[in-house]
Amino acid sequence: MMVEIDPRRCQNTGYCIRLAPDVFGPGQDGAPTRVLIADPGPDLLGLAREAEALCPLGAITVGDGR
């Protein structure tokens, strides 16, 4: 499962970072949020998927996620 952020959609709400700080981190100097672990293991995958649904801008995609 690959975690990706669409930098054009990301508005740095920080919600994903608050939810899953091991998976997402702040971009530098106002840049879009970064993915810290693109292929999270089972222990973090649930949080990554929760962040995918939580992101108010729909900027996060987790793998095929179905």
Next chain:
Amino acid sequence: MSTTAADPALATMTLITSFAEVDEVFRSSDFAPGWGLGANAPFRAHTMTALEGDEHFERRRREAVLFRKEALIVYDRDALVPAIARGIAAAAAAPDPDGVVRAELIGLVRPMLLAVSSTVAGIDGLDRLDAARAFLADAALMSEGSHVQWSARDQATVIRDGLAAKRRFTEQFVEPSWRRRQALAAQSPAGRSPDLLTLMIREQPYFSRWDADLIVREAMMYVTGGLFSPSNALPHIVEAVDRWLARHPGDRAKLSDLAFLRDAVTEGLRLHPPGPPKHRRALRDVTLASGRRVRSDEHLLLDIAAAGRDPAVFGADAHEFRVPRAATAQPFGMTFGGGPHACIGRGFTVGETWPGAPPGMLVRILAALYAAGMRPDPDRKPERISGHRQGNYAAYPLRFDGPAR
């Protein structure tokens, strides 16, 4: 709802029209939604849209489960698609004496949208066409109460009518649906993706921080939010497509092309955000990137319609409907807001791009209507809501010249 603004406070707010400034305010934690709750508190107090900061994060985190990928697929397959079929079949079954099937767009699509929004909220019984039609008047009164600042009617009357509608909604729909889910939750505490009421039962320790009436207010927010904005947007989109096809007749074959329809929906929403301007309050002194200085507690009125037509972002022809338009980060402009308070239903409304994603609620509806031969009725003029700020329609007549007959 949202005709000429009646609340005099609106006239004192600073109007923001540029995309860049609206975008910056939406994103910034230096601004909070609205000017606080007033007369509309019985409709909006402590609902997700009224919360700020940590409280908003906690609520949105919980309710985001309603919009996980698997939930969107279920809403599309089990609620929307059957509701579209029911609506078109009912229209087709009642042709006029000349044999032509005619309908009115807003009245036709609202039961379809209500089937989805009530499914999300967990309100039973509104997926039936007769029940949906009977409920729509009360839904409108509740929505008007929730947005009373924008009503041209007497505010006390709006609140009184809205509260009466809310009582009926509570007794006829929320309470029976809640009891049913309590019984189901007792049998199967962790079933498939929850609806809102089920979520509130599961997360009772969290939701019980607020008054019990929050259950009704939050359900009302989902039911009406997913109903009026999309149905108010559709006539603008249908009209824009019709005018586009008159100038580009070769595109008529694309009415069955979901990508074309998605572009049309996106462009229509950019040009015609169906809701009123957004408001934000400055939490401290702020200087925007444009140099505009905003004082602490200054109230801003964000004109999302103007921002969506900003030539600096959408080009010299920003005021025109064009499909496809060159890609931008927010092709639908500011219709869904931005920042933490961006519309939670955006992805389901316009569609997402992940494999297997539903095409988007508005795209799905338009595709079905065009497949049934829908077009604006050339013999009956649309009616606009008198004095409406966004020029929304009261009625948009259609005729069906295809398989719906």
